[in-house]
Amino acid sequence: MKVGNALAALNALSHETRLSAYRRLVKAGPDGMSVGELRDELEVPPATLTAHLNVLRAADLVQDQREGRVIRVTANFDRMTSLIAYLTENCCADAGQCAPVPVCAQPARRGC
Amino acid sequence: MKVGNALAALNALSHETRLSAYRRLVKAGPDGMSVGELRDELEVPPATLTAHLNVLRAADLVQDQREGRVIRVTANFDRMTSLIAYLTENCCADAGQCAPVPVCAQPARRGC
């Protein structure tokens, strides 16, 4: 991941509403949820949510798919993985300084 | 790590100059570097650097220590570790959706 992409992702996640939206989408899993469902949960006006989603989209942290009138939004897990890898390199690589990172420490989770 | 702390850290790192500063401090290792050295490398005016450092300080991503006239700044590795853990939980925990995270994948690094 390039610096510019990391900055875009960090910026996208650094806003309360957007972080909430992203977390909610992660919770929703691979099926994601519609913009309307997200709006109901976050309780923000439509235009405001769209603006925030656009930031997350530009950072490639979410992707969407139109299903008729509804737009289904999903979290881009790979992108988050890349961001975490980028930060990890910032933490470990150059300095040889590496605090133990509890990544996927929980047992019995898929992919861990 | 609480949401507010994660937001502060994400926000602090979401600016090009601040991310550069933090990365440079990580590279400098546990001894860190003086504000002046950092200023020379980043080539920003003193007041500007101080303002950015204050954001990183507020997020507890760096800490400093006065040595005479010089202030020595060091990266707070634990804080970054906590941030990575927070993001990892956002990525894995609730959804049971976990992409393989290449944390400390490089061999022969201390602590990995």
Added chain:
DNA sequence: TTCATATTTCCATTATTCCAGAATTATAAA
């Protein structure tokens, strides 16, 4: 068609952040 719904874009307003010069504080050296 016409109507209804989902979502977006447009736009203006407000709020926040960024920037960097000037003044200030802190410390050390002469």
Added chain:
DNA sequence: TTTATAATTCTGGAATAATGGAAATATGAA
């Protein structure tokens, strides 16, 4: 003391981001 250096705070203007109402677009249903 006085002088010099390191870094900070203060400050105000410029740039950017956030907000949300209103209008526009996209799609499906009647």
